[in-house]
Amino acid sequence: MKKIAIINDIHSNYLLLKLVLEDIKKYNVDDFIFCGDYITDGFDNDRVLNLIKNKTENIIAGNRDLSIANYDNKSWNGINQMKSMLYAYNNTTEENKNFLKTLPIFKIINIENQKICFSHGTPFNVRELVNSNSYDVFEELIDKFSCDIYLSAHTHIPFHTVYKNKHFINSGAVSCVVDNKPHSTYGILSIKENEVHYSQNELYYNFEDVKKYYTDSNYHKECKEWSNLILYTLRDGFDYCCGFIEYINKFSNGNEKTTSNLWHVKFEEYMHYKNLEIL
Ligand SMILES: [Mn+2]
Structure with missing residues (x-):
C-alpha cells in the first residue's frame, strides 16, 4: 500500500503550508504530489519553494508559477493591479525562478500499477477550470492519456468524482479555499493492489494568526x-x-x-x- 499526499495552491503561504504538512504527518505518507500555484498572493515564496522541492519529484507548474518564471522584467512596472505579482517576482531568488522554469505543466507517474496524471488545470491548458462535473474534459483526458487517476487544481474548490471507473480529483487549496470556510484542504490517496481510496482532508486555521502573519509583512x-x-x-x-x-x-x-x-x-x-x- 502506498499513501500519497496531494497538495496545491499554496500561494506563498508558508504558515498554512507548515500547518498542513504537520497535519499530514499522522498519515505517514510515502510521497507527495504538488499540483501548482506555489507562489504569488503572499510573500514567503522562497521558504515555500525550498520546502516543497526537497520533498518529491512530483511537482508541476501552475499558472502563477509560470507567470513568475516567464516574466519579461518590464511589463508590470507601474501597473497597480500587478504590484502583487511584481512583489513575488522581486522576492524570489534566481535559483528558485530557475527551478520554476524547469517544471513541466503535467506529469504521468505510476504508483502500484495505477497511472496518475497530474496538472494544475489540465495537461492541455494550465488555466483550464475543471470541476466535479466537467464530463467533456474527463472524456478528453481518458481518451488522450488512459490513466486511472487525474489530479487538477486551480479552482480552489475540492472535489472527487468517479467517472467510468477513473478518479478525477481536486484537493482544494492550502491558501484561499473558496467554499465559505476558513480552512486549508489537501488529499490523501491510498493505493493498494488496484484499489484506490481517496480521502479529502480539511484543516481549520486560526484567522487571527493568519492575519498577523500577513499584516506584519x-x-x-x-x-x-x-x-x-x-x-x-x-x-x-x-x-x-x-x-x-x-x-x-x-x-x-x-x-x-x-x-x-x-x-x-x-x-x-x-x-x-x-x-x-x-x-
Ligand atoms: Mn491557479
Missing part, C-alpha cells in the same frame, strides 16, 4: 489592496479577489491603464460596499 505594506483581499478570502472562504476584479472591470472595461488608475479608489469603495475594514 512588507508584502502587506507594499501591496495593501491585494493583501487585504487575500486576507478576507482566507477569513470568509469567499473570493474577494475575483469579486473586486469584477467590480473594477465594470468601471474600467478591463482596460489595463484605466484599471491601474482606479485601483486604489475602487478598492476603498469595494471594501466599504462589502463592509470590510481595511487592515
